[in-house]
Amino acid sequence: MNSRKTITIKEVAKVAGVSVTTVSRYLNGNLGKMSVATQQKIQQVIQDLNYRPSAAAKNMRSDSTHIIGVIVGDISNVFASMLFTGMYKALQPQNYSVMLLNANDGADEERECVEKLLQQNVDGLIIQPSRSNFEDYYPIVNARTPLAFVDRYVDATPPSVIHVTSDNYEASQRMCEELAGKGYRHIVVVNITTVGTSAQIPRLHAITEAARRLGLRLSVLDLAGGDNAWLTDTLRVISANSAQERTAVVSLMGPLLLRVLAAARELGMDFPRDMGLLSFDDWEWGEYVGHGIDLILQDPETIGRKAGEALLATIRKQPPVSNEIVVPTKRVLGHSL
Amino acid sequence: MNSRKTITIKEVAKVAGVSVTTVSRYLNGNLGKMSVATQQKIQQVIQDLNYRPSAAAKNMRSDSTHIIGVIVGDISNVFASMLFTGMYKALQPQNYSVMLLNANDGADEERECVEKLLQQNVDGLIIQPSRSNFEDYYPIVNARTPLAFVDRYVDATPPSVIHVTSDNYEASQRMCEELAGKGYRHIVVVNITTVGTSAQIPRLHAITEAARRLGLRLSVLDLAGGDNAWLTDTLRVISANSAQERTAVVSLMGPLLLRVLAAARELGMDFPRDMGLLSFDDWEWGEYVGHGIDLILQDPETIGRKAGEALLATIRKQPPVSNEIVVPTKRVLGHSL
DNA sequence: CTGAAAGCGCTAACAC
């Protein structure tokens, strides 16, 4: 029971009175014309000896690890965790394991993560990218490792690379039309530009475009530049004008909504009384805040799952029809508009 | 640039005009008395050839992978994601990678996860256990793989195994005293028993004990047995009596709080008007619900970090003074009691 | 139906 030394396929062979080849065949299910007696014998010995095949040795020969490397921008984010959940649901049933690394939204850290995973000889890579130029990802292409990007946008990504995102552009446009229809004349976007690949960027583009088209006034509060006090002060000023010019605050990602709510609480502000509020988010907790916040809900789990499925297909040389996958967001009605 | 075949340490040696030993020494920083010229030459060739050492080959020789295996009960849970975040913060700076697997709160799935990770020859294992008897974990002990349990409880865990949890017992006792002090006479615990290792179990024990001691009436709603409609109905009945006998609902984990809130909303119930509400949770979002929910906040990130640190210490043969680590919870005051 | 033996890429004695 208590095995002191590592036990190898060789010992199993010896004890079972067969050759290593036969054991290897047994392990890999190549039972072509192996006698049932042999099979049983081997099975028995494996149990007795408590034999466990070494993944490293296997990998050295077979050049396939059944490991997928995943790199996210920030693991502490709920979004990332749901992304991962989706990937896992696609990969685990196909018997793939996952190494999860965190790039901390940094270019250098991400490069190191990629390097590490390529050294592990992963069968594929799913990345929520922190670097904005596809050149940065050449090492992956050169290593011939199948690649999928999720959530964020890398310039000049070739069509051979899988890319799964929310319908950021369309959802943002629809949102502006809805706000205009509801009588809002001024949109205050709250964003935070951490990385140049962020999904917030296409959202802001689409909003800018739609606002111009619809004749709405647009302000942008980038929280990368200011602290919470600054946000509070700014919201105070804006809400004062909301009486004349109906105003809606639009938060471009879930974590920002929390900060807006904190500021609003401090100001004793009420939605939609003092201004409208709408946020992109990934989780339905907003339903329980106040009388429910109006949300554009992403589906990170589906994004992750689709990326996993498409990547597996590519690994198996059955690439998806299109590598460009868009996952729809869902408009959750609340009482904050 | 575009390397067709895998390039090995041998090629590097050949091109650099040195032996593989020298290259290996260079790679591992054994620059004992290596001439600077040689070092530069090797460095150059590595770059030119785009050489990447194979982790598998390395592992076969050195018997250390610098990989830690992590198994959680349910990755889609916010708690698990924060646990992981904490572990990562401890492990990544020490240059350890992480393989994250999901046991789906199942004994068999967990066994398979363990098997997979042992085959990968991980340097250590951190598990949020789904099996309640330590015998189930013997394979890990036999493989001499350092082990840490987090969050949940395994019977007969030997002191050689690291164990990091919240202060479940103490926090539950304190809570009961607080409720009694506030005039509550009836406690309704909402729990859901998925696995026999759940931290909810010691919480319930402590509450049971304290309730008896303090003369409080105790009811237990186990949601494993009923659906949301059942919860709603039960709460309706209970709240009707709350006028005579001041009642507090205590949710034993974050996700249950959401279900309680959903039921309460349906009933048009208000806290603390109709009854008191308090919940164990892992995240401060409850602050924004209503006027703020009273919480006993766990610190999963710290739990994960401590487990990672203790595990690393053990791997390095510098085991922590105590393997029994208790992370304090924090009482967050709200307006629901 | 089964075996012998080569070799995957790397490290670490042991030599010089």
Add this chain to the structure above:
DNA sequence: GTGTTAGCGCTTTCAG
């Protein structure tokens, strides 16, 4: 200062 070489545990041709 640097090189030779024997394996690590496994898969897989090729040969019976």
